[in-house]
Amino acid sequence: MSKNRIDKPRRASKRSRYGITRIDSKPHRTFAWIVSVQRRNQIWRRAFSDRSYGGKTKALTAAKAFRDQILSQHPPMSRAEYCRIKRRNNKSGLAGVCRYNYPGAQERPAAKRGYWLAFWTLTSGKGKRIKFSISRFGERGALKRAMRARNDALAELDGQWVNSQGLRHWLRAHRNIDGFRPETSRLSAKP
Secondary structure, three states, X not given: OOHHHHHOOOHHHHHOOOOEEEEEEOOOOEEEEEEEEEEOOEEEEEEEEHXXXXXXXXXXXXXXXXXHHHHHHOOOOEHHHHHOOOOOOOOOOOOOEXXXXXXXXXXXXXXXXXXXXXXXXXXXXXXXXXXXXXXXXXXXXXXXXXXXXXXXXXXXXXXXXXXXXXXXXXXXXXXXXXXXXXOOOOOOOOO
């Protein structure tokens, strides 16, 4: 075999490295695979050095085994679970529901010129929004309708929240593991 062929990474092996990165630093004498997986505000990170595991290939094998163990014990969250996360910039206190006031127009009070908005991500990855007018339903009525619309939509969401091709590939390769259902639709878009 030629030297160029050995040094070229294969696409299949790159796809199987979800959550694993390589560090080759001569100045620091660091040659290792790093596994980093985050699930539900918990992070698992571990280094697998070539020296400790007897070479680059054996270190990668150990890194994959560790990564697979973590992913098997902590599957990706469901789409509905992901949509229920309250973001830092949330001011309403309700995930996926916000109040919007129309700008300008001094003649009418701002409270009557707004609406409550419910939003979520569909299975296809596209965002969906529904507005409920405060002037038509009142403050409480519009808020209740927005909350009901969002809860109804989340009840219909199914599948896992998959936000990378690497995770999608890993899920397909490990479809026999309990709790995993490989996705068939395109990548989920972040809301």
